[in-house]
């Protein structure tokens with residue numbers, strides 16, 4: 001027991017957000033996301049941990065249907081390319097999956113990483129230079145959980161060509177687009193991951209993933 005633990009109902013609320021968060025692709029409602037709600041989830045993202053407190057992220061809020069259409073067109077091509085890598089039943093199943101909600105979601109959000117945000121030497125990034133990118137992923141997860149608590153669905157779309165995403169959003173060379181997200185209110189949240197429901201892949205047992213003291217070792 002810790003004096004610093006949340007009250008039981010607060011703790012339960014946090015776990016509820018974690019376990020009921022879903023990747024949302026197909027159930028977006030057209031209702032607009034109020035600015036104050038968007039600001040709250042962006043503030044949650046901005047309070048993520050970051051290497052050397054670098055805060056390397058920017059948030060590009062995309063609402064223009066023309067920009068969304070451009071990105072969706074790239075998704076369609078990338079999706080065909082990915083589908084071609086599977087064969088037989090797997091390919092047929094892949095083709096049935098809905099893997100984005102770019103046009104339906106009222107807000108799209110690109111979270112980027114400015115790798116030069118705080119000068120060439122960053123506390124904690126010297127020996128593992130990808131730490132700034134991982135920091136941006138922490139921001140994504142904060143946003144994803146806060147959005148769930150707000151009743152907003154979030155879907156991550158990575159079936160995109162990075163160069164075309166850069167071009168569509170005017171992202172300069174030194175900035176890395178880390179995540180392209182679709183965000184909006186939803187008709188419902190699925191109870192289990194859609195990929196699990198569709199028979200693509202199941203959640204692995206935790207005990208197969210936890211090692212003690214060394215890789216693959218047992219105590």
Ligand SMILES: Cc1cc2c(cc1C)N(C[C@H](O)[C@H](O)[C@H](O)COP(=O)(O)O)c1[nH]c(=O)[nH]c(=O)c1N2
Pocket residue numbers: 021022023024025098099100155156157158159192193194195196
């Ligand atoms: C880095 C990264 C990239 C992607 C995803 C996630 C992450 C973390 N996911 C969502 C992914 O399929 C989903 O998280 C898992 O299937 C588990 O489901 P829940 O998120 O628990 O609903 C995802 N989903 C999708 O439909 N299209 C996509 O391009 C991607 N890309």
